[in-house]
Amino acid sequence: MVETTAYFNADVVIIGGGIAGLATAYYLSQKQNLQIILLEKDSIPNPNNSSYGDERMYRRMYSNEYLSELQEESLKEWKTLETQHDCQLLRQNGLLFYGEAWDEETIEGSIPGARRVMEKKGIPFEALNAEQLQERWPMRPKPDFVGLFESTAGMVWSAQAIELFRSQAETNGVSIRTGEETVSLNVISSDSVEIKTRSGNTFLANQVVLTAGAWTNDLLSSFTTPLNLEIWPMLWGHYRVEETLRDRFPQWFCFQQEKPDSNDGGLYYGFPCHTPETSLIKVGIDWCPPELRTKTMSTFVREPNSE
Ligand SMILES: Cc1cc2nc3c(=O)[nH]c(=O)nc-3n(C[C@H](O)[C@H](O)[C@H](O)COP(=O)(O)OP(=O)(O)OC[C@H]3O[C@@H](n4cnc5c(N)ncnc54)[C@H](O)[C@@H]3O)c2cc1C
Known part of the structure; x- marks a missing residue:
């Protein structure tokens, strides 16, 4: 079998297609005219990631004041999303x-x-x-x-939110590539990162957003101190x-x-x-x-x- 290697350029490459990566893709694609690529190693939705499932709780009932305030802010965004896309994401x-x-x-x-x-x-x-x-x-x-x-308090219909972020990001021009596992990140300069994937492709990005969830340290540890996960x-x-x-x-x-x-x-x-x-x-x-x-x-x- 002959393996072909392709090269891609982007302003931003997002690594990970859980809810964090897809929401990042959606908001970046809306606010600025950027060339964005999202790389997901499995599928979207992905039964093996943390975002999988129909629903997630939201609440302001936190012991941590900051989390309570954060929830208040994010609730406004969820309601805006519902209005803009004429759908129900909250119960x-x-x-x-x-x-x-x-x-x-x-x-x-x-x-x-x-x-x-x-x-x-x-x-x-x-x-x-x-x-x-x-x-x-x-x-x-x-x-x-x-x-x-x-x-x-209540719940977010998270599977529906994932589908909304995915479809709207694609409509706005984001290239979403599933089955594309990042295997290495190489920081070339302050505005250039080289990303290689298992399928042999190379991506050159000005900026990388790492939303790899529980897999974050597998990528970080090659070039910086891993997180205490x-x-x-x-x-x-x-x-x-x-x-x-x-x-x-x-x-x-x-x-x-x-x-x-x-x-x-x-x-x-x-x-x-x-x-x-x-x-x-x-x-x-x-x-x-x-x-x-x-x-x-x-x-x-x-x-x-x-x-
Ligand atoms: C059972 C459960 C219940 C929860 N309940 C709640 C709740 O009620 N309320 C709440 O607020 N939160 C809840 N959470 C937490 C919340 O779901 C997570 O914080 C959130 O889904 C994390 O999303 P993520 O996108 O960061 O990570 P993930 O969903 O894990 O996505 C990371 C993605 O990155 C991909 N990836 C990893 N490495 C690579 C690579 N090298 N190349 C390409 N792709 C890669 C993975 O395949 C994965 O799809 C719950 C979590 C779980 C597991």
Whole structure:
């Protein structure tokens, strides 16, 4: 077989076609007259990346004030997108934080921390005790559980957002190349980077945007200090609920303290049923056993060793 090598020039090359790379392509293609190429090693959408799936939560209920403010800004952008493209990307169904109220931050924050930020910023919320939680939703709170409900939170239809960013970026002239894995980045000068891909192509760009998610260190480590990443495999599934409970599940996040001895991280989340014909809710675990955590994707495994 004869291999052919092609050369391409661009103002900007974006590496990675998850939601970050596609949103970058969309916004860059709108604001400036640039020649843009996006390289994705797999497909779009990509079942192996972090962006895959129908929905993602959005909230202002953070323990970190900056994240709460960032959410407020991004919500304006999501609403502008909906108006500009006449589509629905958001569903404002509220979010329930419930569980133990110990005052220590987890990867998702904490109930007391989120309450402090919402009080300080004047974000409306309801505070509930275990009895009130049980009356209102079909969860089974322990007696010491408390809850916070932020009615202005909700979900982004992320698969639809990905398709919107992809199609609009292409319409605006972005060249999106799937199956094109970047294998090396070579900084030639302050405004010139050479990118080589596994298929033998070479791209010369004035600027590179690296949106490779969990794979970032695999590319960075050849020319700069890698980021201090910890990569976790994440597990979620769809569960059928009784028909009578179908419309009663909220979007929720449950906080309990980690119990390392029983391999229980204590953090769980769920989405309400939005397919009435199937009565399915989505439930995920926001934790992974320490032995599955890695620094780079080259050592990543999706399942523990069966032995
Ligand atoms: C199960 C789960 C639930 C989540 N829930 C929420 C939520 O409710 N709310 C929320 O805000 N966030 C949530 N997140 C986080 C959010 O989904 C991620 O932060 C986001 O999707 C990251 O997008 P990304 O584009 O940076 O990375 P990715 O989606 O991982 O995309 C990176 C892409 O780069 C490509 N790539 C990598 N290396 C190369 C290379 N060498 N050459 C070419 N292409 C390459 C990969 O193939 C991949 O497609 C969740 C994440 C997971 C996994």
